[in-house]
Amino acid sequence: MNHRDIQRRFRSLxxxxxxxxxxxxxxxxxxxxxxxxxxxVARVTGVSRxxxxxxxxxxxxxxxxxxxxDEARIRRRGxxxxxxxxxxxxxxxxxxxxxxx
Numbered sequence: 001m002n003h004r005d006i007q008r009r010f011r012s013l014x015x016x017x018x019x020x021x022x023x024x025x026x027x028x029x030x031x032x033x034x035x036x037x038x039x040x041v042a043r044v045t046g047v048s049r050x051x052x053x054x055x056x057x058x059x060x061x062x063x064x065x066x067x068x069x070d071e072a073r074i075r076r077r078g079x080x081x082x083x084x085x086x087x088x089x090x091x092x093x094x095x096x097x098x099x100x101x
Contacts, residue, residue, distance in 0.1 A: 003040060003044050006029050006040070006041060006044050006045070007044045007045065009029070010025065010026070010029070010044070010045045013025060022047060022051075023047065023051045023052065023054060023055035023058070024055045024058060024059060025055075026041050026042075026045050026047040026051065026052045026055060027052050027053075027054075027055025027056040027058070027059050028055075028059065029041045029045075030042075030052050030056065031056060031059065038052050038053060038056075
């Protein structure tokens with residue numbers, strides 16, 4: 001299997017993949033390669049080795065991860081970046097002052 005083939009397939013899919021599906025596609029590619037596949041796929045796709053390994057775990061236990069698509073969450077509740085307003089409590093007041101002037 002050629003590394004360019006993996007890269008070409010992955011690049012064609014990336015615009016359609018959310019975070020979870022990106023991880024699963026990379027994991028699937030690395031599983032097909034076998035030994036050393038995680039390193040190869042990580043280098044070619046830019047997906048972290050940790051994400052690929054997590055994806056491989058998900059692929060190996062699909063029954064425990066089964067969820068309806070309309071109920072599926074990409075991140076755990078509360079994960080992700082905090083809102084800027086939560087980090088800087090004076091931000092809204094500062095912006096209002098700038099706009100009013």
